Amino acid sequence: MEYDYVIVGAGSAGCVLANRLSADPGVSVALVEAGGQDDKLEIRMPAGFAKLFKTEYDWNYTTAKQSEMSGRELYWPRGRVIGGSSSLNAQMWVRGCQRDYDQWEIPGWSYEEVLPYFTKAEHRVGSNNGGVYGSSGPLFISELRSPNVTTAAFLQACEELGYTRLAELNGRSNEGYSATPVTQNRGRRWSAADAYLRPALKRPNLTVITGATVDRVVFEGTRAVAVEHDGGAQIKAKREVILSAGAIGSPHLLMRSGVGAADELRDAGVTVVHDLPEVGRNLQDHLSSGVFVQCKQPVTLTKAESIGNLLRYIVLRSGMLTTNVGEAVAFIRTSPEEPAPDIELIFAPGPFVDHGLTPPTGHGLTVGVILLQPQSRGRVTLNGRDAVIDPAYLSQEGDIKRLVAGLKAAKQIFATTAMKPWAGPPMAPYPGPESDEELAQWVRERGETLYHPVGTCRMGVDAESVVDPSLKVRGLDGLRVVDASIMPTLNRGHTHAPAIMIGEKGAELIAKR
Incomplete structure (x- = not known):
């Protein structure tokens, strides 16, 4: 088997590459995915994503013990299926702000230079104030069809606290609050596979290979010439091997292939x-x-899986099962010294505990608190052939201080007049901590990932960076990395949108060769 391009990983960026590169009938493209097809109902149904965690659709990673997180090993779900994590995520389309990309200081990757690739991807349905979004791309971006009544109360609470109402969340600045734009099409998840891969499947020059776990990249000298999967079978690349296996998979594959710290x-x-x-x-x-907190009225997602709601979803594509769970957001600065938002508040009209794996015992509400610009830096390393994931959470003191400030802001949300009809006392496992020390301990004992790892194949102009601005792996030929692992720093948003952007821009760079 020999192709011009061999892409490893059918996630967000990989699906974009498969579509854009195969649009040229003069080249042949192979897309290699470890997982299987994305035909399960829980993938299509927006509210079903937690049902996919710790299943065959999930890589089911676990971190190394985190010394600053009470010595815990944290669960990290990542998509192992066509569509990758875009088939498992909460469908939130949140690009970040202008500063996120300008701070990279890399030619070709400033906000102004990457903005056209966001809009190229987007097919905004509904409001598009100021023309912020693209309107003719393959990736549907819509409003939630059936937002919960408590979500409107959260938005009113943000107004009550003096936050800025954003006409559109994905503009140059995202400081303020908004309902969440979602990657859905008429109440159904619209993954990278739906947007990019499926429309290209009929092309004779595109081959999709599923159930193939790539073991290593094969080199002749310093040139990548093939990938080897499942114990020895090779898929050869005449032009390039492209790694789109994500922030864990891409560095893991590089190291297994002999590329890393010698x-x-x-x-x-x-x-x-x-x-x-x-x-x-x-x-x-x-x-x-x-x-x-407990909800005073039985209106939350706790009873979303009823037969009535299931029928409403299947027949009308509406109701509670169209929720993405994180129905609204607020991006805030915890101090005037912050140059841009450092905390995101995510509102869920239900008790989203332990990644949704713990069934709720009653009606509750959640305001998630997310640290947007962590100072801490971790690593992916090898233990034999296995990946060791060490995010080094809270290894820098400023991170816990910002999270504590964010938790205080979340508590203020529930104390507003707008939330008074809904928000009750603390709900287990949350004990209602008050002091800074108690809040910090709550983070250490129960904090979790928001599923946004990046940075492990850092792009840069310096000789030490893993890839250059054209996404070529330094010191090697015929090998690029095109996924969120190339991001030098995290965005103040979510990572699906930049992963798609990187795929779009990467495809153009590859086509130019």
């Missing part, structure tokens, strides 16, 4: 192809905590 590779029993010490470093993630 001494560490030798210690792991891997033959060194190229000494590139930054592979796997610079790991960043959005750490999440939250405030949970």
